[in-house]
Amino acid sequence: MLLDGDAWRDFFDAFEREAWRFEAQPTYTMPKEQENVARYLRGEAKPLGHNSRWHERVRGYKDSGRSIGRVRVVRRPLTEYQRYQFAWGIPGNIEAGEDIRILDVTHDDYGLPLTGCDWWMFDGRRIAHLNFRPDGTQVNREVYEGDPAPYREWKRIALERAVPFGEYVKGLDVPT
Numbered sequence: 001m002l003l004d005g006d007a008w009r010d011f012f013d014a015f016e017r018e019a020w021r022f023e024a025q026p027t028y029t030m031p032k033e034q035e036n037v038a039r040y041l042r043g044e045a046k047p048l049g050h051n052s053r054w055h056e057r058v059r060g061y062k063d064s065g066r067s068i069g070r071v072r073v074v075r076r077p078l079t080e081y082q083r084y085q086f087a088w089g090i091p092g093n094i095e096a097g098e099d100i101r102i103l104d105v106t107h108d109d110y111g112l113p114l115t116g117c118d119w120w121m122f123d124g125r126r127i128a129h130l131n132f133r134p135d136g137t138q139v140n141r142e143v144y145e146g147d148p149a150p151y152r153e154w155k156r157i158a159l160e161r162a163v164p165f166g167e168y169v170k171g172l173d174v175p176t
Contacts, residue, residue: 001142001143002059003128003141003143004140004141008141011122011143012120012128014122014126015122015123016107017032017067017123018067018069018120018123019061019066019068019069019121019122020068020069020120020121020125020155021069021070021118021119021120021121022112022119022120022121022151022154022158023071023072023156024119025118026074026075026082026116027080027082027136028081028136029135030138031048037084040083040087040088041084043078043148044159046087050088051092051093054096055092056096058098059097060095060099061097067099067115068099068168069098069100070098070100071100071102071103071158071159071162072090072100072101073103073105073112073114074102074103074105074160074163075104075105076104076106078172081136086087091165100165101158101159101162101163101164101165101168102162102163102168102169103158103161103162108160110157111156111157112154112157112158113154116132116134119144121148121151121152121155124148124152126148127144127146128142129141129144165171
């Protein structure tokens with residue numbers, strides 16, 4: 001089943017304890033972000049309220065006792081988009097309450113499914129695939145109807161190998 005608009009929002013917001021994302025695209029070509037990515041690349045200041053709608057949602061989840069997190073997969077050298085995320089996106093998301101860790105697969109992919117499909121897992125049992133073209137344009141979101149056990153194992157591996165964002169960026173030439 002494909003998830004768009006209100007159906008996606010309802011599916012997402014229905015989690016009871018934990019929402020967790022496996023985020024593996026080197027670049028995301030999201031229409032709503034293009035102007036901000038361009039501003040970042042031109043060296044401009046981050047706009048006030050950048051990503052504030054997401055931050056409000058994360059705070060709401062946290063305030064209701066739920067957790068939200070992700071592992072962001074990277075391969076060096078970082079893409080321009082990853083540098084944008086590291087400077088403008090991730091710090092604010094963490095400040096809002098999201099647990100974000102970085103998994104560097106430059107030398108080892110740890111047997112993880114780096115296939116052009118990101119995914120969210122909700123409460124360890126509901127999975128939504130986020131499917132992308134090679135250029136990072138999202139094709140669709142769809143409910144995964146199969147066994148969630150492999151996703152729980154991939155999550156375990158990713159969390160075991162990932163490091164907290166703040167630890168990863170120490171020494172990187174990326175303003176945070």
